[in-house]
Amino acid sequence: MKDKLTLLLLACGGLLGGQNGEWQAPIPQEQMNQTEMKGMHANTPGMQRSENPNHPADLQTTVPDLLKDVAARTPLHLEEFQQFAMTGNPTLAQANAQVKQSAAQARQAGLLPNPSVGYQGEQIRGGEYRGGEQGGFVQQTIVLGGKLGLRRNVYEQQRRQDEIGASEQRYRVLSDVSQSFYSALAAQETVNVRRRLLALAMDAVETAHQLGNVGQADAPDVLQAEVEAEQAEIDYTTAQRGYLQAFHSLAALVGKPELAVSPLQGDLEHPPAISADQIVDQILQDSPSVKRALQGIVRAEAEVKSAKRESVPDVQLHAGLQQNFEPISESGGKPVGLQGFATAGISLPLFNRNQGNVDAASAELERAQAEVTRVRLSLRQAAQPLLQAYLSSQTEAALYKDKMIPRATRAYQLYLTKYQQMGAAYPQVLVSQRTLFQLQVGYIRALQNLWRTAIALQNYTLSSGLDAPALSGMDGTGLNQPNSNSGGGQ
Numbered sequence: 001m002k003d004k005l006t007l008l009l010l011a012c013g014g015l016l017g018g019q020n021g022e023w024q025a026p027i028p029q030e031q032m033n034q035t036e037m038k039g040m041h042a043n044t045p046g047m048q049r050s051e052n053p054n055h056p057a058d059l060q061t062t063v064p065d066l067l068k069d070v071a072a073r074t075p076l077h078l079e080e081f082q083q084f085a086m087t088g089n090p091t092l093a094q095a096n097a098q099v100k101q102s103a104a105q106a107r108q109a110g111l112l113p114n115p116s117v118g119y120q121g122e123q124i125r126g127g128e129y130r131g132g133e134q135g136g137f138v139q140q141t142i143v144l145g146g147k148l149g150l151r152r153n154v155y156e157q158q159r160r161q162d163e164i165g166a167s168e169q170r171y172r173v174l175s176d177v178s179q180s181f182y183s184a185l186a187a188q189e190t191v192n193v194r195r196r197l198l199a200l201a202m203d204a205v206e207t208a209h210q211l212g213n214v215g216q217a218d219a220p221d222v223l224q225a226e227v228e229a230e231q232a233e234i235d236y237t238t239a240q241r242g243y244l245q246a247f248h249s250l251a252a253l254v255g256k257p258e259l260a261v262s263p264l265q266g267d268l269e270h271p272p273a274i275s276a277d278q279i280v281d282q283i284l285q286d287s288p289s290v291k292r293a294l295q296g297i298v299r300a301e302a303e304v305k306s307a308k309r310e311s312v313p314d315v316q317l318h319a320g321l322q323q324n325f326e327p328i329s330e331s332g333g334k335p336v337g338l339q340g341f342a343t344a345g346i347s348l349p350l351f352n353r354n355q356g357n358v359d360a361a362s363a364e365l366e367r368a369q370a371e372v373t374r375v376r377l378s379l380r381q382a383a384q385p386l387l388q389a390y391l392s393s394q395t396e397a398a399l400y401k402d403k404m405i406p407r408a409t410r411a412y413q414l415y416l417t418k419y420q421q422m423g424a425a426y427p428q429v430l431v432s433q434r435t436l437f438q439l440q441v442g443y444i445r446a447l448q449n450l451w452r453t454a455i456a457l458q459n460y461t462l463s464s465g466l467d468a469p470a471l472s473g474m475d476g477t478g479l480n481q482p483n484s485n486s487g488g489g490q
Contacts, residue, residue, distance in 0.1 A: 018423050063198065063233050066240040067191065073262040078181045081254050085177050085465070090174060095166035095469040100161035102472075106301075110152035115140040120320060133339075135322020145312030149482070151271070154306050157299035160473045164295055167287035168462065169469045171425020173253075178455045180253055184246035184449035185266045187239070190441055194232070194239040197437045201232040208385040208426060221426040228430045253465055271450040274456060275392055279457050280383045284376055287460040293372040296472065300365040310354040313346040332383030382461040390453035395447050400443035408436040 086092065116139040124132045208225035212218070244261060251259040324336035366416060414431040418424035456463060 018202060064237050064240070066237070066244060070261050070263060073260060075263040075265040077265050078178060081177050082174060082251060084254035084256050084259075085173050089253070089465060090255065091169055091466060091469055092166070095162070095169040098469065098471065099159060099162045099166055102155055102162045106152050106155035106159055109149045109155050110171050111480060112148070113141045113143065113480075114316055114482055120322060122322075125328075127461050132227065133324045135319060135320055135323045137320030137341075139316070139318045142163065142315040142317060144314055145309050147306070147309050147312065147314075149311050150302070150306035154302045157295065157302045158472060161292055161295040161299055164288055164292040165469055165472060168292055171248045171288060171459045172462040172467070173465035175459035175462050176253055176457055177250070178459075179452045179463070180246070181264065181266065182268065182451035182455070183263045183448055184250050184269040185268050186242065186444050186451075187243040187246040189268060189444050191236070193437060193440050193444065194236040197433075198229070198232040198236045200433065201229040204430065205229045209231055211265045211426070224427045224430055228434065231434075247408040268444070268447050268451070269296070271447065274387070274457055276391060278389060279387060280380060283379055283383050283457070283460050287375075287379055287462075289375050289460065289462070290372065292472070293368070293375045293477070296368040297365070299472070300361070300368040301329050304358065304361040304365055307354055307358045310357065311349045313349060316343075316345050318343040359375050379461055383457065386453045386456050386461060389449060390457065393453060397443060397446040397450055400439060400446055405436070405443060408432070408439050412436045 075463055118137055118139075119134075120137045121132070121134040163429045205222075205225045205228075207221045245263050247264075248257070271312055312398065319340070319342035321338060321340050324339050326336050326337060327333050412435075413427070415424050415429045415432045419429050
């Protein structure tokens with residue numbers, strides 16, 4: 001029996017990942033050996049309860065093996081998911097399509113209006129002299145005032161705004177991918193912790209039954225050990241499902257929902273360092289959201305300038321040739337023959353000087369200017385909770401690693417030793433064991449929060465990588481159509 005308790009103590013030491021009972025932080029996944037990776041599934045000692053006549057019938061159960069095929073697959077890294085996202089996330093294709101659309105609109109807005117050609121006839125019956133005038137004409141609108149260039153410039157500025165928007169969307173996607181990856185990595189580490197706890201809890205049940213058989217453990221001690229094992233089963237199953245959920249969510253984000261669940265490799269224990277004094281100012285200065293809003297002002301200014309120039313009238317030219325069949329003299333004879341005609345005119349801007357569109361463009365400029373202020377305030381508002389959460393998680397993780405877990409480890413070892421020496425009740429060992437594992441899971445959760453907040457701050461608080469990219473500018477699929485009479489419009 002003493003040997004059995006000694007083995008249990010050694011199992012505790014192996015569970016904690018250190019030597020001589022000292023706790024160590026979770027092993028980085030790059031350094032995880034094959035045995036640890038195989039621990040992703042349940043084919044390890046203690047994962048299935050042996051048939052023991054001393055166990056109640058309802059304890060003869062097998063833990064659900066939800067990850068049994070995972071360990072055999074090749075581990076995936078963050079960089080691989082980022083590459084998947086660059087080709088598979090549809091929002092990036094949408095953002096690039098918006099850039100192409102604005103470039104096409106700029107090209108269309110600067111095209112000259114098409115000329116018109118046609119037939120023109122007058123006095124076709126000829127009257128008494130059997131004459132008449134028949135021929136053809138060409139009509140062309142000459143756009144004045146540089147309006148075509150100004151219209152094109154509006155969409156050029158919109159294209160630049162969309163290019164910044166595409167960059168902003170890439171930050172959103174990569175931020176979401178990185179956060180989701182480290183959430184899944186934390187879920188994987190939680191599975192490993194819960195698996196080790198379950199193995200230890202089942203060994204504890206075996207030990208409690210053996211101690212009960214020789215009169216060294218009371219019935220409550222045995223029942224408490226069984227309850228702890230059953231709770232460990234629930235926690236392990238929940239952890240497995242948490243990993244499955246996290247992995248499938250990550251796969252959907254990168255556009256590969258069919259991706260088979262695989263192990264992940266990454267360094268959970270070393271999150272990026274964030275400068276608390278500089279990060280908010282850096283976000284406000286470099287954020288693509290701010291740059292996009294500033295470019296919105298440039299586009300709105302171009303729109304105002306274009307709207308003001310629209311009151312400059314265009315010249316309408318109309319010219320052609322026609323055959324005049326009327327005789328030159330009253331007595332008949334040779335007809336007048338070929339003759340030309342031409343007209344030119346402009347519209348007078350008396351009533352419509354585009355004043356409504358100028359006011360609307362000016363209002364859009366005011367909105368764009370206010371949008372810059374709004375975006376900056378919104379970023380500041382979003383950054384502060386993330387920064388405080390980062391600092392809190394940083395402190396929490398340090399306390400777990402340096403103080404709480406080492407102390408809980410020592411308490412667990414002392415209780416186990418005292419129980420071995422008949423100086424403590426077995427429930428005290430189980431309670432200290434549960435406390436230790438709760439702290440380990442808490443440490444993993446703190447690391448997860450640390451990674452997520454750090455990534456969010458590094459990516460200018462941008463997230464929601466599957467939300468459609470924001471539209472900018474105007475809808476111009478009907479802009480400057482070929483059959484319009486003028487040079488187009490906005």
